[in-house]
Amino acid sequence: MTHGPQVITTKDYLYLKDQLSWELLAMKKCSHFAKECSDPEIAAAIDRVGQMHLRHYEMLLKHLKNDNDAEMKRVQQLQ
Secondary structure, X not given: OOOOOOOOOHHHHHXXXXXXXXXXXXXXXXXXXXXXXXXXXXXXXXXXXXXXXXXXXXXXXXXXXXXXHHHHHHHXXXX
């Protein structure tokens, strides 16, 4: 799926909020452990994983930045 739904339900919103927290935590842990690691190759691999979690975080954030209220009103008017 290249884009999110036009309307995000409350249940979807709560799940996305939890997922954002998990992605942020994973990113922070990767950053911490990459700094603690003495092997530069392993530190770089851990850092890449942290960057992946950052990309996932940003992607989820885009879904939440929808103008969800306006879309909900539009859907209700159609019904």
